[in-house]
Amino acid sequence: xxxxxxxxxxxxxxxxxxxxxxxxxxxxxxxxxxxxxxxxxxxxxxxxxxxxxxxxxxxxxxxxxxxxxxxxxxxxxxxxxxxxxxxxxxxxxxxxxxxxxxxxxxxxxxxxxxxxxxxxxxxxxxxxxxxxxxxxxxxxxxxxxxxxxxxxxxxxxxxxxxxxxxxxxxxxxxxxxxxxxxxxxxxxxxxxxxxxxxxxxxxxxxxxxxxxxxxxxxxxxxxxxxxxxxxxxxxxxxxxxxxxxxxxxxxxxxxxxxxxxxxxxxxxxxxxxxxxxxxxxxxxxxxxxxxxxxxxxxxxxxxxxxxxxxxxxxxxxxxxxxxxxxxxxxxxxxxxxxxxxxxxxxxxxxxxxxxxxxxxxxxxxxxxxxxxxxxxxxxxxxxxxxxxxxxxxxxxxxxxxxxxxxxxxxxxxxxxxxxxxxxxxxxxxxx
Ligand code: TRP
Numbered sequence: 001x002x003x004x005x006x007x008x009x010x011x012x013x014x015x016x017x018x019x020x021x022x023x024x025x026x027x028x029x030x031x032x033x034x035x036x037x038x039x040x041x042x043x044x045x046x047x048x049x050x051x052x053x054x055x056x057x058x059x060x061x062x063x064x065x066x067x068x069x070x071x072x073x074x075x076x077x078x079x080x081x082x083x084x085x086x087x088x089x090x091x092x093x094x095x096x097x098x099x100x101x102x103x104x105x106x107x108x109x110x111x112x113x114x115x116x117x118x119x120x121x122x123x124x125x126x127x128x129x130x131x132x133x134x135x136x137x138x139x140x141x142x143x144x145x146x147x148x149x150x151x152x153x154x155x156x157x158x159x160x161x162x163x164x165x166x167x168x169x170x171x172x173x174x175x176x177x178x179x180x181x182x183x184x185x186x187x188x189x190x191x192x193x194x195x196x197x198x199x200x201x202x203x204x205x206x207x208x209x210x211x212x213x214x215x216x217x218x219x220x221x222x223x224x225x226x227x228x229x230x231x232x233x234x235x236x237x238x239x240x241x242x243x244x245x246x247x248x249x250x251x252x253x254x255x256x257x258x259x260x261x262x263x264x265x266x267x268x269x270x271x272x273x274x275x276x277x278x279x280x281x282x283x284x285x286x287x288x289x290x291x292x293x294x295x296x297x298x299x300x301x302x303x304x305x306x307x308x309x310x311x312x313x314x315x316x317x318x319x320x321x322x323x324x325x326x327x328x329x330x331x332x333x334x335x336x337x338x339x340x341x342x343x344x345x346x347x348x349x350x351x352x353x354x355x356x357x358x359x360x361x362x363x364x365x366x367x368x369x370x371x372x373x374x375x376x377x378x379x380x381x382x383x384x385x386x387x388x389x390x391x392x393x394x395x396x397x398x399x400x401x402x403x404x405x406x407x408x409x410x411x412x413x414x415x416x417x418x419x420x421x422x423x424x425x426x427x428x429x430x431x
Pocket of ligand 1: 121122123124125156157158161246268269270271274
């Protein structure tokens with residue numbers, strides 16, 4: 001037992017909430033001091049799988065977060081290697097630093113160079129009926145990575161997680177998972193290379209997944225999950241055990257019908273708040289004879305009210321939903337999108353606006369693919385040549401067709417189409 005724990009804490013990826021190394025004995029103290037830090041001062045941004053908050057208008061300090069989590073910044077050199085290996089420009093979300101941090105991406109690129117296989121894994125916790133535009137981000141990049149590398153993609157819907165964390169009945173969570181899957185499929189995944197599953201139904205059909213969950217749970221103590229996730233003594237036991245369910249798909253043997261008994265590398269695109277799950281996974285995987293999963297982390301999608309918080313489906317006015325009409329989108333952006341503009345036109349013309357805190361500009365950064373146009377807007381807005389109303393208009397014109405196209409694509413996703421993605425089957429992949 002003591003040996004086992006030793007192996008974990010000595011791993012490169014520290015098993016803690018803030019990414020610092022610690023021993024099991026100090027885990028509780030560390031969790032407690034973290035709590036004090038978030039309640040007493042606003043100096044530290046709060047980032048964990050359930051809370052994201054910053055006191056700064058420009059949002060989370062991501063450089064600090066990289067240090068705290070112990071991940072690596074995606075730099076020009078890595079992007080250049082990406083471009084060289086794939087032979088195409090990096091995705092705009094990577095070029096613009098929205099996917100800004102990683103773990104072991106070089107290992108994945110080396111596998112590509114050697115023509116060796118790997119797979120992609122991402123997921124969603126189905127907590128609401130309709131997704132907002134920010135939810136598209138990990139799936140946009142997953143689609144691009146799937147097409148670029150021609151690799152299989154696994155999408156996990158954690159209806160179990162949402163049922164444990166929210167006031168949500170099992171039956172309702174399952175329903176939401178299936179509804180959300182339609183939105184995900186509408187992003188345009190190749191059915192021959194994509195497997196989607198919801199935990200509450202899949203696990204009963206796939207003993208290999210439950211067996212891996214137990215293997216993972218045998219490797220992690222309560223003190224360690226306390227340190228990583230901040231769980232307390234009065235948290236329900238379902239929460240304490242859950243992280244293993246999000247870790248399991250990062251082991252290829254969870255899907256014997258796709259990967260047989262091959263031990264493949266896995267790349268996980270996700271928002272950085274999911275990193276704690278995968279720090280835990282990366283510590284456990286080698287002990288179970290698997291490679292550590294690689295990660296590609298994104299920043300958060302800002303709420304319309306500004307980057308101090310992220311867009312949230314439970315705050316209706318903070319989000320542009322994929323079900324919104326063009327009129328609703330227009331009204332919401334005009335009314336709520338936090339402006340980096342000045343109080344009067346005169347002042348704005350004189351001093352210029354601040355794109356970094358301007359939500360309309362942020363929307364363009366996520367969704368306007370044309371680099372030249374984006375740079376033109378940034379300059380014009382910073383110099384005060386472009387006004388808030390104008391940048392909002394451009395944001396509306398950029399976001400609306402994406403939402404409209406999404407709605408059209410989603411209409412085509414019938415129950416039969418859905419079943420095809422959920423079917424337990426082999427996937428096609430070249431290597
Ligand atoms: N926990 C994630 C959420 O609440 C869902 C999820 C499951 C996930 N597996 C994942 C996200 C893998 C990213 C990568 O949204």
